[in-house]
Amino acid sequence: MKVLLASAALLFATSAFAAPASLTGDWSIHNNIAxxxxxxxxxxxxxxxxxxxxxxxxDGGDTPVTGSIDGNKVTWKFDMDYNGTALTLTYTATLDDSGKVAGSVEVQPFGVSGDFTATPASAK
Incomplete structure (x- = not known):
């Protein structure tokens, strides 16, 4: 019985902390910044x-994105031009198995921040 309980606990623990699904794909990001x-x-x-x-x-152009995943923490950023000012947007989130990615976004050099929600584009 102890082995069965230990196995069940281990199975639950590994599923609770399982790696999220891949972020590969098209995403729709909703920003709320300041x-x-x-x-x-x-x-x-x-x-x-x-x-x-x-x-x-x-302006309809594409800008390159770079980022990393460390456990269930994800960070990505990109540079863009806004009315002649160079900006860097940095997104930080904690991944779960909900199918959405939500967290904070920071805009430099202005030091303003907000939040965002990213959903797979097919889930609109």
């Missing part, structure tokens, strides 16, 4: 613990 809301499509590719890809900017 009260300004926007939506942005991104195409991410996860290779092991590395994230690459592109996000569409407000």
């Amino acid at each position: 009260g300004n809301e926007s939506d942005q499509p991104c195409k991410l590719v996860q290779t092991d613990n590395t994230i690459a890809g592109t996000c569409k900017t407000a």
Whole structure:
């Protein structure tokens, strides 16, 4: 009986901390930064613990994305131009098995931040 209970506990523990599904795919990102809301499509590719890809900017161009995954923590960033000012947006989130990615976004050099939710583009 103890072996059965220990096995069940181990199975539960490994499923509770299982690695999230791959981030590879098309994502729809909803930003709320300093009260300004926007939506942005991104195409991410996860290779092991590395994230690459592109996000569409407000002018319709693609900007390269770089990032990493450490356990259930994910971070990615990209540079963009906004009205002649170079910005870096850095996204930080904790992954779970909900199918969504949610966390915070910081905009430098202005030091403003907000939150975001990313959902698979097919889940709109």
